[in-house]
Amino acid sequence: MDFLRPASWEEALAAKAEHPTAVPIAGGTDVMVEINFDHRRPEYLMDLNRVGDLSEWEVGEESVRLGASVPYTKIMENLRAELPGLALASHTVASPQIRNRGGVGGNLGTASPAGDAHPALLAAGAEVEVESVRGSRRIPIDEFYTGVKRNALAADELIRSVHVKKADGPQQFSKVGTRNAMVIAVCAFGFALHPETRTVRTGIGSAAPTPIRAKAAEEFLNAALEEGGFWDNGKIVTPSVAKQFADLCSAACNPIDDVRGTASYRRHAVGVMARRTLTWTWESYRGTRRTTEGAA
Amino acid sequence: MRVNFTVNGRPQEADDVWEGESLLYVLRERLGLPGSKNACEQGECGSCTVRLDGEPVCSCLVAAGQVEGREVVTVEGLADYAKQRAEAGCATGACGTSLQNAQGWQAKGTDSHTGEGAELSPIQQAFIDAGAVQCGFCTPGLLVAADEMLERNPNPSDADIREALSGNLCRCTGYEKIMDAVRLAAARQGEAV
Numbered sequence: 451m452d453f454l455r456p457a458s459w460e461e462a463l464a465a466k467a468e469h470p471t472a473v474p475i476a477g478g479t480d481v482m483v484e485i486n487f488d489h490r491r492p493e494y495l496m497d498l499n500r501v502g503d504l505s506e507w508e509v510g511e512e513s514v515r516l517g518a519s520v521p522y523t524k525i526m527e528n529l530r531a532e533l534p535g536l537a538l539a540s541h542t543v544a545s546p547q548i549r550n551r552g553g554v555g556g557n558l559g560t561a562s563p564a565g566d567a568h569p570a571l572l573a574a575g576a577e578v579e580v581e582s583v584r585g586s587r588r589i590p591i592d593e594f595y596t597g598v599k600r601n602a603l604a605a606d607e608l609i610r611s612v613h614v615k616k617a618d619g620p621q622q623f624s625k626v627g628t629r630n631a632m633v634i635a636v637c638a639f640g641f642a643l644h645p646e647t648r649t650v651r652t653g654i655g656s657a658a659p660t661p662i663r664a665k666a667a668e669e670f671l672n673a674a675l676e677e678g679g680f681w682d683n684g685k686i687v688t689p690s691v692a693k694q695f696a697d698l699c700s701a702a703c704n705p706i707d708d709v710r711g712t713a714s715y716r717r718h719a720v721g722v723m724a725r726r727t728l729t730w731t732w733e734s735y736r737g738t739r740r741t742t743e744g745a746a
Numbered sequence: 747m748r749v750n751f752t753v754n755g756r757p758q759e760a761d762d763v764w765e766g767e768s769l770l771y772v773l774r775e776r777l778g779l780p781g782s783k784n785a786c787e788q789g790e791c792g793s794c795t796v797r798l799d800g801e802p803v804c805s806c807l808v809a810a811g812q813v814e815g816r817e818v819v820t821v822e823g824l825a826d827y828a829k830q831r832a833e834a835g836c837a838t839g840a841c842g843t844s845l846q847n848a849q850g851w852q853a854k855g856t857d858s859h860t861g862e863g864a865e866l867s868p869i870q871q872a873f874i875d876a877g878a879v880q881c882g883f884c885t886p887g888l889l890v891a892a893d894e895m896l897e898r899n900p901n902p903s904d905a906d907i908r909e910a911l912s913g914n915l916c917r918c919t920g921y922e923k924i925m926d927a928v929r930l931a932a933a934r935q936g937e938a939v
């Protein structure tokens with residue numbers, strides 16, 4: 451095994467081009483487990499900790515450019531207002547020690563259906579900025595996950611950052627597990643209201659071969675909210691609408707039975723989380739509407 | 747490969763390090779610092795917790811090569827680290843514990859049972875006083891994590907303590923005595939100020 455230590459982004463891209471089998475290591479919270487247990491013996495390990503820009507973020511007009519190696523702890527501490535869904539999801543990852551090291555770039559690199567960043571990114575709307583010596587491209591988050599633990603990266607590409615849309619309304623993240631800390635999701639659900647476009651977006655984790663959106667459920671809810679004038683009148687979402695939305699989210703799942711839970715439990719739990727996160731976010735939307743109206 | 751880094755304030759050099767080796771292995775097997783424990787090697791138990799540039803991390807999940815040029819504090823350096831922090835605000839630990847001192851570290855005191863009179867950090871003393879140590883395997887990781895929390899948050903709520911220690915497993919104590927110990931250390935810290 452060789453240990454590569456690129457000191458800059460350009461050096462990292464050059465090293466990855468020269469050794470496409472090199473395994474990047476950022477926080478190491480996935481990679482080191484595999485090495486410690488002899489599940490992986492890469493020819494080259496490439497440390498990304500020396501590439502400083504990867505640990506930085508930038509808050510822009512429309513979106514946050516989140517460096518691939520920004521640890522979850524920093525997201526929770528600094529980006530709660532801009533990226534509430536991702537900050538909530540980050541808080542559920544493992545433990546403080548793991549959150550001090552692991553980040554979204556590694557979560558995307560592993561592309562596990564159970565990764566907690568994925569439902570939040572899908573619900574918020576995001577693009578993954580990847581680069582190689584051949585050039586740079588942005589992959590829409592919906593197209594990033596290509597199979598179980600597979601992603602759209604080419605062998606010579608690295609993830610530079612994720613461009614996540616800044617929240618324009620309330621967002622929630624919910625996760626089912628046996629305890630609060632140190633739990634890989636049995637299943638998880640991310641939900642975002644986008645009042646500017648009068649749309650909603652979802653993200654489902656651990657209930658299909660890849661993280662997915664429940665598109666039919668989103669379309670149904672978009673239409674129902676529009677028809678009922680809910681965005682303007684700020685009324686409580688009718689229980690029948692919430693139920694239909696939850697059922698459609700369950701139907702979007704394609705889960706399996708495994709040690710963490712059965713397929714039917716996962717489908718059920720996703721429906722429950724969908725209904726709850728809709729209620730929480732809508733209550734919060736109604737609250738802010740009342741305050742802004744009161745101030746006007 | 748060779749790795750140069752700072753451990754408990756002193757520069758160290760580890761030789762013949764295998765490229766896939768963890769920081770935990772280097773500390774225990776190459777530098778003779780077995781205070782950080784190896785219980786799972788997969789980030790689940792926290793017994794290998796050390797501070798890397800100030801942040802608590804699982805040393806079993808840090809590749810040795812990643813610590814080149816960086817600062818590590820282990821449980822062996824905790825007493826000095828806490829002392830220097832209290833005296834001079836030397837929270838970086840740059841003032842140092844020599845490797846010999848760290849390797850030879852033991853909780854010796856005039857009373858070996860209670861540890862009374864030993865040179866301990868406040869959190870270590872509180873663990874002894876509260877009876878928070880049974881087999882002791884989880885203790886080093888808990889000490890490092892708890893000490894870091896008290897540095898950031900001198901007046902933690904129970905929820906803060908649980909959150910800060912949520913990455914550390916203990917199979918013996920049922921955690922109540924550990925909670926007592928951290929509350930005790932926080933209270934004593936408050937009195938000292």
Ligand SMILES: Cc1cc2nc3c(=O)[nH]c(=O)nc-3n(C[C@H](O)[C@H](O)[C@H](O)COP(=O)(O)OP(=O)(O)OC[C@H]3O[C@@H](n4cnc5c(N)ncnc54)[C@H](O)[C@@H]3O)c2cc1C
Nearest residue numbers: 476477478479480481544552553556557559565566609789
């Ligand atoms: C005890 C424990 C508990 C955990 N709990 C959770 C949990 O609750 N939720 C959760 O989502 N995850 C969990 N994880 C998994 C892990 O912490 C996350 O997936 C984390 O986001 C990985 O980030 P990292 O920086 O440590 O990745 P690394 O281990 O450094 O890398 C992971 C993968 O991504 C690749 N990679 C990293 N950076 C890049 C880049 N810039 N470009 C291209 N490829 C890259 C690596 O080559 C590797 O394949 C847990 C892990 C442990 C050990």
Ligand code: FES
Nearest residue numbers: 787789792794806
């Ligand atoms: S040995 Fe590192 S977390 Fe258990």
Ligand code: FES
Nearest residue numbers: 881882916917918
């Ligand atoms: S005292 Fe034995 S594991 Fe905690």
